[in-house]
Amino acid sequence: MAKSMTLLWGAGSPPCWRVMITLEEKNLQGYKHKLLSFEKGEQKTKQVLEINPRGQLPAFRHGDIIVNESIAACLYLENQFRSQGSKLVPDGPAERAVMYQRMMEALALTDALNSVVYYDWLVPEEERHDSAVRRNKDNLTTELQLWESYLQNVAAGSYLAGAFSLADVVAFPNVAYAFRFGLSVEQYPKLAKYYRLLKDRASIKSSWPPHWLPSPRGYDVLKDL
Amino acid sequence: MAKSMTLLWGAGSPPCWRVMITLEEKNLQGYKHKLLSFEKGEQKTKQVLEINPRGQLPAFRHGDIIVNESIAACLYLENQFRSQGSKLVPDGPAERAVMYQRMMEALALTDALNSVVYYDWLVPEEERHDSAVRRNKDNLTTELQLWESYLQNVAAGSYLAGAFSLADVVAFPNVAYAFRFGLSVEQYPKLAKYYRLLKDRASIKSSWPPHWLPSPRGYDVLKDL
Incomplete structure (x- = not known):
């Protein structure tokens, strides 16, 4: 197939x-x-x-x-391919609800990251403002703290919605991205733990962005968040 | 329940x-x-x-x-509530794929509309630029033309993915919003036809925004798109 x-x-x-x-x-x-x-x-x-x-x-x-x-x-x-490979949508109503919720919320994390990391690429030079850069960073900080709090509330060493699910599939690349661009492991210990839990999972390791391997760190634009 | x-x-x-x-x-x-x-x-x-x-x-x-x-x-x-009321996710793989695709794409339509209709609300006065307003309008025009082309390709008088589905649930409020804010029925005939097809559906009519009833038209910011 x-x-x-x-x-x-x-x-x-x-x-x-x-x-x-x-x-x-x-x-x-x-x-x-x-x-x-x-x-x-x-x-x-x-x-x-x-x-x-x-x-x-x-x-x-x-x-x-x-x-x-x-x-x-x-x-x-x-x-x-429901019965093939991992089951990515949980059966239980409560887990399924959290799964859908985090899966969709991950798009807010994507947007908040992009607006900081790619600001110069997204905004023409004559339209750039320091006040916008500061606001975007504040929004991203708020967003990251929200995810830190979500992980605070799940069982120790857990995924976002019980077992590994589409919530993790959608959110993890953003989390990897944030640490690549300098996010502080000390400031965001739950996110860092989540990152370590998932980074060696077979599906994630085998699809790791190839250009990240020789240079594991991007420029550290997020180090002060 | x-x-x-x-x-x-x-x-x-x-x-x-x-x-x-x-x-x-x-x-x-x-x-x-x-x-x-x-x-x-x-x-x-x-x-x-x-x-x-x-x-x-x-x-x-x-x-x-x-x-x-x-x-x-x-x-x-x-x-x-899978077996209750309307079935909103189609069974056929092709219809289901289109349904998921249009459901998610509708978020791009939401963003493009908001960036034009709520520009002054979203962007502080000292950060506003005519060039950004023009670009946002161009993006929205491109976005609306894409939806016009999608409706061009579906069966006559049809919904976005065969029968009425979550694609319509998610996209329709944006379409209603666009016409409320002055979108031209002549420029977007397929979208206008789609709007007329859905606006009197029981679920939509009974949940119509109450403040739209006494004043059916908002300010016509989209009339030139």
Whole structure:
């Protein structure tokens, strides 16, 4: 089945990484994939636009079926291969509710991270303001503290919603990203513990962004949060 | 069952409206609810923060279970009451894929609309730029044209993913919002047709934002898109 799947992806992109983790968890190794370069603008090329009219990565196809939004692709794969590999949506109503809630909240974490890490890339030079940079950092701090508190309340050494689930699939790439960009292990001990719990999981390790291996730390823009 | 549910909501908020439509579709009338005022900042009051630490609406509780993110709440309700009321997640893999895809893409439409309609509210005066306003309008035009093209490709008079589904639950409030703020019926005929198809659906009509009834049109900020 994996042979009829194609993933166009960009290295280090949390949305791409989510789909790759899900494919691993569902034992769908062997899918066709191609690494494209954001730096070269390859997400705007014809091969991407034919699958994803937004010119964004991931661009994911399973036979004639196209699902590009990362959470949509994860939900689709979990539904389609329910009894294969890890079960990523829990059965219990309470766990399932927390799972959906954290999975969707992870998009707020993505946005808050991007607005700090990629500020100069997202905002044209003549529109930049120190006050906006400060506000974005404050928002990110508030966001990270919220996740720290969520992890404070789960059972020791636990995932976000009981067993490993789509909540972790969606949120973990953001957490990895934050530590790569200098987030303090001392300031965010629960997030750091969560990071250590997950980073060596097979699905995550085998899909680790390849360019992160030779240079594990990005520039430390988040060190003072 | 609905009696053990509480929804704190704000009028006209697409995220709140999505949850209300889902509750109607799943025959969960009779839930407790309270209309709060964004103008008065009531989303930051204790009664909200006890349910939603983000101080955002909706704040939704079902017994001891809390789900605040609108798509998370819709997915939770559909899963929890699968055989009750309308079926909101299609069975067929192709329809289900499109459903998840459009449901998640609707968040891009929400963001693009908010960045134009609420620009002055979102951006402090000293950080505002005409170039940003123009870019936000261009982004929204591109976004709306994408949805127009999606509706071009579905069967005549159809919903976003075959039968009425969570894709429509999530996207429709944005579409209603766009027309309320002056979007041209001539420029976006497919979106206009989709709007007319859904606006009188029982679940949508009975949850229509109450303050929209006496004044059906907001200020026409979108008329030139």
